Ligand SMILES: Nc1nc2c(ncn2[C@@H]2O[C@H](COP(=O)(O)OP(=O)(O)OP(=O)(O)O)[C@@H](O)[C@H]2O)c(=O)[nH]1
């Protein structure tokens with residue numbers, strides 16, 4: 001009972017394409033790795049996503065992109081997270097992300113980008129090693 | 134966490150600080166240092182919310198119904214806390230918490246706090262942490278707490294002993310299973326909800342359920358479970374109905390509890406359950422702590438493995454040594 005800390009992750013699909021298979025696969029992979037994963041589904045507002053991170057007291061927020069909104073949406077998330085003083089939450093991005101976007105995203109404040117095809121062991125290990133709480 | 138940080142944490146929580154509420158829940162859920170202190174301080178501020186349990190099979194519409202009920206309670210000016218419990222994987226300990234998806238419209242409402250938690254190994258039941266979390270949300274100060282849990286109607290559902298009013302949600306497709314569950318349901322449910330009443334077979338199923346209630350041997354003066362139809366999704370908003378009647382029935386049941394003095398009995402049951410759970414975990418902690426470094430735990434397990442002893446005898450021996458004779462020691 002003493003110190004049964006589980007890693008809590010919030011995952012949301014971002015974008016208007018209406019496909020969230022990739023996001024759901026990530027959710028189940030993280031679950032298989034022993035994490036507790038809140039899945040928010042698709043078509044979420046920036047404020048709602050961040051409020052969910054606050055209310056769930058998540059360790060990690062994962063944004064899943066498929067159709068190219070990452071450079072527009074991510075800075076809004078980062079700003080809203082700052083507003084809510086969520087600097088101890090690990091922000092990661094996944095999905096079909098062009099290589100050239102990675103440094104841009106990292107500059108915005110994303111800690112790590114996992115492109116489609118990343119091994120699950122890779123992001124599980126990354127999360128386990130890097131959570132800040 | 135330092136003890137004075139805990140004091141500060143609880144003070145802010147009692148002041149209505151939502152972020153602190155979220156953090157306190159995590160601390161207690163994970164059994165982190167200070168969680169006993171938190172619960173001791175929180176306890177005097179609990180016991181004021183009306184607790185509504187919503188249970189039923191997977192996909193019955195519990196979350197969709199919860200979403201509508203939240204909206205209705207808010208319209209009535211009530212603040213609402215919601216605890217969504219999903220099962221942990223018995224193999225990996227991980228969990229997919231997917232109920233929140235259905236409750237998006239309340240994301241920005243300061244009068245609603247929603248928390249998703251994993252059951253962490255308690256089958257069909259709720260863990261000690263779940264009860265603690267409900268207490269913490271009560272202390273934070275909401276009028277109503279809704280607790281959604283998975284339950285098929287066959288296994289023991291702990292929320293019954295805890296909630297003031299318990300809703301069991303069915304769907305027309307489950308008609309075949311009903312026979313086996315009848316007895317159990319009537320013990321559990323204060324309100325039997327026939328959700329997805331837009332689907333075929335709903336009317337027949339409702340008739341069967343009502344028949345079961347009538348035929349049941351309900352003692353004089355006891356609450357008679359109500360069977361209520363509900364439609365939670367439809368292309369036409371006008372077709373969504375049944376939830377006002379559900380709210381009405383919840384209050385009717387609550388008033389009944391008041392009148393019949395059952396509220397005190399529920400409080401008693403609730404404490405009995407909590408005391409048992411706390412005692413279990415504290416005793417286990419204490420004993421394992423005591424065994425630590427003695428090599429005894431390993432010795433016991435090896436003795437069982439070697440066929441020289443069995444778990445029951447070992448536990449008896451441990452209890453004899455560490456607990457039962459403590460007074461004489
Ligand atoms: N036709 C119909 N579908 C409904 C109704 N209520 C809910 N649903 C649908 O049933 C599905 C499951 O709904 P949920 O609210 O997630 O069910 P749940 O009981 O919370 O499910 P779990 O938490 O996974 O056990 C969703 O696709 C809902 O849209 C209803 O009244 N009629």
Ligand SMILES: [Mg+2]
Nearest residue numbers: 195196231232
């Ligand atoms: Mg649900």
